[in-house]
Amino acid sequence: MAGGGQISRGSRPKRGKATRREPKRVGFSLDMTPLVDITFLLLTFFMFTTTMAAPQVLDMTIPPEIDVEVEVRESELLSIFVRDDNKIFWAKGSDDPKPIVLKDIQALSERENLDPAVRNKLIVALKVSKDASYGPIVQILDKLNLAEVKITEEIAKELDENGEPKKRERRFTIAIQTEDEIAKLQEVQ
Numbered sequence: 001m002a003g004g005g006q007i008s009r010g011s012r013p014k015r016g017k018a019t020r021r022e023p024k025r026v027g028f029s030l031d032m033t034p035l036v037d038i039t040f041l042l043l044t045f046f047m048f049t050t051t052m053a054a055p056q057v058l059d060m061t062i063p064p065e066i067d068v069e070v071e072v073r074e075s076e077l078l079s080i081f082v083r084d085d086n087k088i089f090w091a092k093g094s095d096d097p098k099p100i101v102l103k104d105i106q107a108l109s110e111r112e113n114l115d116p117a118v119r120n121k122l123i124v125a126l127k128v129s130k131d132a133s134y135g136p137i138v139q140i141l142d143k144l145n146l147a148e149v150k151i152t153e154e155i156a157k158e159l160d161e162n163g164e165p166k167k168r169e170r171r172f173t174i175a176i177q178t179e180d181e182i183a184k185l186q187e188v189q
Contacts, residue, residue: 113151
C-alpha cells in the first residue's frame with residue numbers, strides 16, 4: 001500500500017486507550033497585589049469626593065417656657081383643636097369650635113390671616129389633646145407652613161413707612177387643651 005499507514009480490516013481500535021496528547025500548559029502567575037492597591041485607592045478616592053445625602057429633619061425652634069400671662073384680643077386669635085380621636089376643629093376668639101377637614105386648613109389660615117381687620121396680627125394656636133396622634137399634628141403644621149407662602153406674598157405687596165415691602169410677622173403657638181376646651185369639643189360632633 002502506498003502512502004504509509006496500515007488499515008486493518010476487521011479489527012477495531014481499542015477504546016479507552018487513545019493516545020491523545022495533553023496540551024502543554026504554560027506556567028502563568030498573576031500578582032494581584034498591585035490590583036488590590038489600586039482598587040482600594042480608587043475606593044477611598046470616591047468615598048472622599050462623594051457628597052453624602054443629609055438626613056431630612058423637621059426643624060422646630062421652641063421658645064423657653066414663660067410663666068407670664070400674655071393678653072391677646074379675641075379677634076386676633078385663631079385656634080385649631082385636635083381632639084383625642086384626631087378630629088380637627090377651629091374657632092376664632094371665644095366662638096364655639098367648628099369641625100374642619102385637614103385639606104381645608106390651608107385655605108382657612110390664608111383667609112383668616114389676610115382678613116383686613118387682623119392682617120399680620122393674627123395668632124394661630126394649635127391646641128392638641130394629650131392623647132392625639134402625632135401624624136395629624138405634623139400634617140396640620142405642614143398645611144400651616146404651606147399657607148405662609150401665600151400670606152407672605154400678599155403682605156409683601158404692601159409697603160411700610162420706608163417704602164419697602166412689609167415683612168410677615170408670624171405668630172404661632174402649640175398648646176395643650178384646657179378642661180373647658182375639652183368639654184366644648186366633646187359637645188361638638
